[in-house]
Amino acid sequence: MPLLPKIHAAAGLVALLTILALQSLVALGEASGYPAQIAASRSTALWLVALLLAPALALTGASGARLGRGWRAPLVATKTARMKVVAALGLLVLVPLAIALWFLASRGMIDGRFHLLTRLETLAALTNVLLLGANLRDGLRLRRPAPRPAA
Numbered sequence: 001m002p003l004l005p006k007i008h009a010a011a012g013l014v015a016l017l018t019i020l021a022l023q024s025l026v027a028l029g030e031a032s033g034y035p036a037q038i039a040a041s042r043s044t045a046l047w048l049v050a051l052l053l054a055p056a057l058a059l060t061g062a063s064g065a066r067l068g069r070g071w072r073a074p075l076v077a078t079k080t081a082r083m084k085v086v087a088a089l090g091l092l093v094l095v096p097l098a099i100a101l102w103f104l105a106s107r108g109m110i111d112g113r114f115h116l117l118t119r120l121e122t123l124a125a126l127t128n129v130l131l132l133g134a135n136l137r138d139g140l141r142l143r144r145p146a147p148r149p150a151a
Contacts, residue, residue, distance in 0.1 A: 008063035009139065015056040016132045022048055023125055026101075030118065035108045042102040049098055057090065064135075075138045082131045089124050097121040 022045050029041025061083050068076040097117055104114045 004063055004067060005143070008060060008067055011056050011059040011063060012132065012136060012139070015053060015060055016129065016136065018048060018053045018056060019125055019129050019132070022053070023122065026118070026121075035105070035110055038110055039102075039105040039108075042098075042105040046098055046102050049095065054090075057086070061087065073142065075142055079135045079138050082135050086128050086131050089128055093124045094121060094128070097124070 025048075026041050026045055029038045032038070064079065064083060068080060097120060101114065101117055101121065104110070104117075
């Protein structure tokens with residue numbers, strides 16, 4: 001298999017696993033009930049988004065666009081549409097929420113607003129997990145050779 005599909009698959013898997021790890025990290029921080037632990041988990045989450053998740057998603061999108069160029073398969077168009085939603089949720093919802101939640105947690109403002117924003121963040125993140133998982137599934141389908149008709 002050429003290198004680009006391997007890079008694409010690895011970057012997509014890193015992105016998917018990072019989102020799941022981030023959700024676990026902030027859930028454990030909040031479950032502790034300690035404001036300092038919640039603030040620490042939110043700070044760590046911001047760093048992981050900046051240093052790992054954003055580059056992994058960018059590499060996944062760029063390599064996927066390159067791999068899908070020239071394909072006319074409906075599955076490729078579907079994957080592209082999903083990635084647009086993933087990008088929009090990430091840039092327009094998840095990053096601003098991560099910053100706002102870090103800001104609130106770092107000032108000890110763990111209140112109803114904080115918990116509401118956390119639930120919105122979780123919903124958006126899990127939506128991205130579902131979309132990335134569907135893209136992973138469809139990517140594996142595209143990789144497989146088409147079934148041969150019975151003779």
